[in-house]
Amino acid sequence: MRHLGFKIKISGLVQGVGFRPLVYELALKLKLLGEVKNDGFGVEILLSCSHEKCLEFIEQLKSNLPPLARIDKIELLECNLKAYDEFCITPSKQSIKTTPILSDFALCKECKSEFYDPNNKRFHYPFITCTHCGPRFSIIKNLPYDRENTTMSEFIMCDFCEKEYKHPSNRRFHAQPISCPECKISVYLKNRQGEVLSTDENAFIECAKLLKQGNILAIKGMGGFHLMCDAFNEKALEELRIRKNRPKKPFALMCKDINSVKELAFLNKNEEELIGGVLAPIVILKAKKSFSLIAPDIDRLGIMLAYTPLHLLLFEYFKGVLVATSANLSGESIVKDEDDLRSKLGKVFDYYLDYDREIFNSSDDSIAQLIGDQAMFLRTSRGLNPCYIESHLEKKGTFLALGSELKNEFVIFYQNKILISPYIGDLKSVDTYERFSKLLDFFKKSYDLKFDTVLCDKHPHFLYTKDFKETMKIQHHYAHFCAAYFEYEEEFKKHEKALGFVWDGTGYGDDGNIWGGEIFIANLKEYERITHFDDFKLINADIKNIYHLALSVIWHYKLENVAQEFLSKIPQVKLENLKKIYANSTLKTSSLGRIIDAFGAIVFDLKESSYEAQIGLMCESFYQKDLDFSYKLYIEDEKINFKELILGALKDEKSKAVTGMLNALANFIIEYSQNYDLKVILSGGVFQNKTLLEILKAKNFDFFVSLKHPCNDSSIALGQMIHFLNKD
CATH class of the missing domain: 3.30.420.40 (ATPase, nucleotide binding domain)
Incomplete structure (x- = not known):
């Protein structure tokens, strides 16, 4: 027997973020019958109820979203449904693969509270997580985002974790990285030769001692290794600069908490919210005094808070501030694997802290600063990208924008979505180009993509375009303009022209200079260089x-x-x-x-x-x-x-x-x-x-x-794509 009801299709960041448990709890609260399931487009909800009750449900849903969730689009359809006697969460429905892959996120407040609770099973557990925080992009191998398709597939859940994982009202319901000390991810402190010196919590105790002694450690974070040392040990800082051949470039710092940040830099309310929020980027702050070995000749510091439980456990034993710079050779990608670390940086670090869960996709820390009371992002990676934007243009086809050679991010348009990749880096490096190729291949395979058009810069000698036979070329500075215009598109009338000041370091011009x-003077369709x-x-x-x-x-x-x-x-x-x-x-x-x-x-x-x-x-x-x-x-x-x-x-x-x-x-x-x-x-x-x-x-x-998308070359691909989607 069929009953009149409603189908609600929701797209956006709604998978792997605790969205279905919210739907489940809300349906029980409103005494609604039906089901919720993931599909290739997002989440599908079936409700057997009146139109009035359905609208009430949608309003309450929008008002109580989980911390990481974002709704881009809601479709409401009246339909005939089977008879339901309860509301339930049903298995994922496979469809065209358009489901967003989320980035990695900082530890949430609930998990942090449990981490510090001696009575909690996960007290001091360096991989505590739930659907409101933790790794996503760094561990996923394939879609759909299920445990067997991640680097957690090798870890068998204990009964305790499995009970939480399967309970719809638990915030760890279908939290794919879930684990605990009983089914743990193990941590190892090793020397340069890879010999294990200590394990698990003892490894952190020994790490802290080594750091205080002035050693340089490579520590595996969420998206790759950081090179770390005591920020106030002058010999360690000087040695790190020599070993990494980095004479003047500032080092980023990692602090345990806001109070530590306030000792180093001036911090207003908005900066405090940004640095301590779920994105937890490196934030550029005005230093309270000169830090000549950390940031030579400048009055700014790049600081981030400890954003994973692994970092928090380190700070339980290390009392101070840490330099936390990406473990990489100059111009290359952040190192994510133990073998690469030892072969490429074996002469830079003294010891390294590793764990036995693989990082499948590396990612860098995002970087931001405050302009007035608004965050301006200078690098968009961990916590932000991959980024998915629903397009209103209804353009048919699948397109790729390759972006710039420096600070590269690429952009894909498919199924009316704009996908912006995480920050990749400078493609002049063979290593970074391999990362570019691997990441592009990952998204192509994940979403079964074949490109109808490939967009690129006008520069005739960018080597990374060689793998693409036919490309449409778009001028570098016009792409800058289009990316910025797109961010504020709602402020402009259709095809309204704007005056664009596009000032940077290098871009191939229409005249070859x-x-x-x-x-x-330009809009998204055309431009004129007036001076x-x-x-x-x-x-x-x-x-x-x-x-x-x-x-x-x-x-x-x-x-x-x-x-x-x-x-x-x-x-x-x-x-x-x-x-x-x-x-x-x-x-x-x-x-x-x-x-x-x-x-x-x-x-x-x-x-x-x-x-x-x-x-x-x-x-x-x-x-x-x-x-x-x-x-x-x-x-x-x-x-x-x-x-x-x-x-x-x-x-x-x-x-x-x-x-x-x-x-x-x-x-x-x-x-x-x-x-x-x-x-x-x-x-x-x-x-x-x-x-x-x-x-x-x-x-x-x-x-x-x-502000949302960097005004530097990272947004060139976005500008290329936006112009292409808007041109006749």
């Missing part, structure tokens, strides 16, 4: 030698007489040879990133940059908020003349020069925008500069800047 200081920073010739393509950039802009604006002090530091013969190379160079750029590097080479008397954005971070340290001073940028011959910036760098002391430069950029944006009755979009790596954005906000200037 290196762009990077562009102003566009840009004055092109100048490059001595060579090596952007690390930033004093070469300084020479280029000095010669470009014929400032030799003013630059005598700077030029005198370079041997005469070398200077003459460099000028000959400059005179014959055909390589030109409009990049503001390179202009800022040239400016910094002069102001800070640096020959080389040690890491990307070093000059920008140093400038933020010297900016004087109360100094009312600015250089002048102006349009000359339809280009942005930046001569005053270089003159100022040559003549003024550091604080005045830096303040004048950043104020000049902000003032130019405001003044130039007054020529157009258009909304303003800011994108590109230059706009990761928190100080520049805060200057604009202080002047009450209205603008849109990428």
Whole structure:
């Protein structure tokens, strides 16, 4: 016998997050009959009830979502149902594979409470988890997300865990990584040769002693190994810099709790919520004092809280703050396997802490900073990506956007979903390219994908495009613009054009030159480059030698007489040879990133940059908020003349020069925008500069800047895809 009822189809992040138990509990509370099950699209609910009761159920469901759940779409259909005498959770229904794979998440409050409870079975258990937290992406091998398809398949649940796993009202109902000390994941402390020195909780006790003694340890986290040492042991820090060949780049820190963070950095309410939330990213904070060995020459610290029970157990025995930097060779991916760790980094660490659950998919820590009261993400990986966005465009086909060569993330469009991959890295490295290929293959196999169109950058020499015979090329800076526009699409009328300031380090231009200081009038369908920073010739393509950039802009604006002090530091013969190379160079750029590097080479008397954005971070340290001073940028011959910036760098002391430069950029944006009755979009790596954005906000200037998706090259693939989906 059939009864009138309703089918509710829900898509979004609704699998593996405790969603079905919530539905079950809510149905019992409202005394509803029916069933709930996962399917290939999300979750399907069948309710035998009145329309009024069904709507009440949906409203209560939306108001009480589990911490990790997100509803993208709800479809409600009236239908005939079989007769139900209860409400139940039924096995997954297999369908087209479009179910999102969730990222990994920080330990939830409930599990943390149990971890510290001596009366709890999982007291001090380093892998305590539930459906509200813990690993997902790092352990999944195949869809559907069931235990047998994860790296937990080798661990047999004990009766205690199985009882929780099967009980619909338990928050560990179908928590695939569930385990406890009885069916445990084992931990091992090992030396460089792989010999086991200690196991389980004793391993953490010994780790703490070794760290206090100044040793460098590789510690296996959720998505890979970190290199860790005592953050206040000078010898350990110096040794880590030498071994990892990392002379100046800041180290990220890991603290046990908020109080430890507050001892190191200034922290407002929003920053505290971000660093302590379920995403638990590295947050860039203003340091309370100089930490010259942790973050040389800058006043910012990247800090994260211990986000796994494994880290918390380490902090039970190590009293202090830890450096926690990714275990990798320069330019390569984070190491996730023991064999790779020992072969690649065997001379960097002294001991390592390993456990016997495999990491199938590696992932990096996400990075964020606060702009006003909003989080701006600079890297999107753990806790954020893979990211799935429901599209409203109803475009037919399956498409791949390859993205950029640097800071790569790729984007896939399928079944009306936009899938953004986790952060991958710089594809110039063979190791990182292998990670790119493996991850792309993982998603292709998971969702049975074949691509109708492949999108890529216009650069003719990006090697990672070689595996794709036919591609559609999209200009780098226009992709930046489209990614930012997409984030605020609801703020724009259909096809409304915006004024886009797209400022970064490098991107292949339509004219074959290196762009990077562009102003566009554009929408998601088309763009026009209306002006840009004055092109100048490059001595060579090596952007690390930033004093070469300084020479280029000095010669470009014929400032030799003013630059005598700077030029005198370079041997005469070398200077003459460099000028000959400059005179014959055909390589030109409009990049503001390179202009800022040239400016910094002069102001800070640096020959080389040690890491990307070093000059920008140093400038933020010297900016004087109360100094009312600015250089002048102006349009000359339809280009942005930046001569005053270089003159100022040559003549003024550091604080005045830096303040004048950043104020000049902000003032130019405001003044130039007054020529157009258009909304303003800011994108590109230059706009990761928190100080520049805060200057604009202080002047009450209205603008849109990428926050959810990085404004750097990680979002190039997103921009490529968004343009393709919107073009005719």
